[in-house]
Amino acid sequence: MTSFEIFEKLKKAVIDYDEKEAIETATKIVEQKMDIIAAIETLGEGMLEIAKKYENSEIFLPELLLSSDTMYTALNILEPHIKIIKKYIKKRIVIGTIEGDVHDIGKNILKTMLTAAGFDIIDLGRDVPIDKFVSEVEKQGADAVAMSTLMTATMVNMERVASMLYEKGLAPRVKIAVGGAPVSGEFADDVGAHIYATNAMDAVELFKRLLR
Structure with missing residues (x-):
């Protein structure tokens, strides 16, 4: 076979x-x-x-x-x-499913792929409050934050997280990633996200490129 x-x-x-x-x-x-x-x-x-x-x-x-x-x-x-690629091990990414959504399949796939690429992943789980995304980015000294959703209604919470990161002066140093079925490249641009892809493999390549 x-x-x-x-x-x-x-x-x-x-x-x-x-x-x-x-x-x-x-x-x-x-x-x-x-x-x-x-x-x-x-x-x-x-x-x-x-x-x-x-x-x-x-x-x-x-x-x-x-x-x-x-x-x-x-x-x-x-x-x-999974064979860890040591080159990116020092870069830390906070990841989670945004507040109001309990779907985490896509998030878990991306988490696995990022781990394979050697990133240090802080997984906040699902239905993560807006404030927690921001506080964990600060607490962990993260280089990026990745948010996912499968529900159109919760996309506004992604926008709120992005806005808070910019207001606190954390972004654009901290790269913002958004993803999930209802999310589009246009939405990513509108909220000031730096990373958007339609699949986990492409997303990982973008993380590698931006977090060198």
Whole structure:
């Protein structure tokens, strides 16, 4: 079986919320010393398909949660085998899902990819208050803050965080990243964000470029 076929099997396990298959396939990827980063990206692709099905009412919340659990099960197997790139280890990023939103799948994928790139990640979790983003950036001496959301209604809270960072004089030294399904490049520009991408891999490349 080729690496492509194995990765496709992993993605299908997420889509079918087949936890047993996800465990077996993720374990095989580790044992065969395959590309862990590519495998994690594959998990993200599977969850993206599930998210689209959910948005189109093809599946419902229980199925969405089962797929999410399957993804995390595989992720827990893969994550310990990520090779850290030491070059960026000193740069610190505060990350979290913005206040009013409890969805954290995209945030967790980005967190994993940034960890793989060697960044020091401070994960605040989900439904993070606006003030906490700002206070943690100050407390941790962060170089960047990354906010995610899957809900249009909570995008205004991202804008508030960005405004506070500028008002306190923390930005533009502290780079601001925004992401999630309803977020656009235009919105990122409007709020003064420095980093926006439609997928985790591209976002990581932007972080690397801006936080040299």
